[in-house]
Amino acid sequence: xxxxxxxxxxxxxxxxxxxxxxxxxxxxxxxxxxxxxxxxxxxxxxxxxxxxxxxxxxxxxxxxxxxxxxxxxxxxxxxxxxxxxxxxxxxxxxxxxxxxxxxxxxxxxxxxxxxxxxxxxxxxxxxxxxxxxxxxxxxxxxxxxxxxxxxxxxxxxxxxxxxxxxxxxxxxxxxxxxxxxxxxxxxxxxxxxxxxxxxxxxxxxxxxxxxxxxxxxxxxxxxxxxxxxxxxxxxxxxxxxxxxxxxxxxxxxxxxxxxxxxxxxxxxxxxxxxxxxxxxxxxxxxx
Numbered sequence: 001x002x003x004x005x006x007x008x009x010x011x012x013x014x015x016x017x018x019x020x021x022x023x024x025x026x027x028x029x030x031x032x033x034x035x036x037x038x039x040x041x042x043x044x045x046x047x048x049x050x051x052x053x054x055x056x057x058x059x060x061x062x063x064x065x066x067x068x069x070x071x072x073x074x075x076x077x078x079x080x081x082x083x084x085x086x087x088x089x090x091x092x093x094x095x096x097x098x099x100x101x102x103x104x105x106x107x108x109x110x111x112x113x114x115x116x117x118x119x120x121x122x123x124x125x126x127x128x129x130x131x132x133x134x135x136x137x138x139x140x141x142x143x144x145x146x147x148x149x150x151x152x153x154x155x156x157x158x159x160x161x162x163x164x165x166x167x168x169x170x171x172x173x174x175x176x177x178x179x180x181x182x183x184x185x186x187x188x189x190x191x192x193x194x195x196x197x198x199x200x201x202x203x204x205x206x207x208x209x210x211x212x213x214x215x216x217x218x219x220x221x222x223x224x225x226x227x228x229x230x231x232x233x234x235x236x237x238x239x240x241x242x243x244x245x246x247x248x249x250x251x252x253x254x255x256x257x258x259x260x261x262x263x264x265x266x267x268x269x270x271x272x273x274x275x276x277x278x279x280x281x282x283x284x285x286x287x
Contacts, residue, residue: 175242
């Protein structure tokens, strides 16, 4: 007997609560609204059941299911094209239209961890399953960007570099941008070693060093380990650029099992996606 899968709707995704031009559209998916089966399904009644919106092609899921899930997402967003990337936990940033051109020519996604664009109808996309998606835009809706910010990329400067690229496209100062920190592993779940702490402390001093150190709390059980606050670290780096409009950072992928995939929690699991784009039907606030 076939199981009818509910369609993907806006109730199944997370949307930033920010005060920007209606031309800026953005969302982050959850594990609901797709056709994937366990271990990539949705979580209901304490079990992994069919209906998961896994968007990762390299997770071991049925490729046809992932393709259907991606088609559902693109239909919900209503975008012309989506710039999927091959993410490598680095700090490479590309224009979304260049990523699309590369994929058409080579049949594989471009390797990068962030994309930006000032063209309407093209979605910047990053996939996550504990790493933080950071979405960026200017208030008037001239340019947008999406960054995949795991600890390595964050320590390497991907968030502030993506912000600078978006600001350049928009013709504004980086401090004028709005940023949304999407669902990620939370400060009570992100256990790291001293190497991670050192990666963030290196290169900062004074008040910045003190504030960065406060984002790491000694693990109460595992000696020599720390609990790291990834959203706090992202906020610090954005604030160094002068960005004051920062929202999100309060949804933990590990603890909210019924809503999100988590690689650290489950290992074999799906991937969510964060999208940001400029609506082709809307004008900028300056127009």
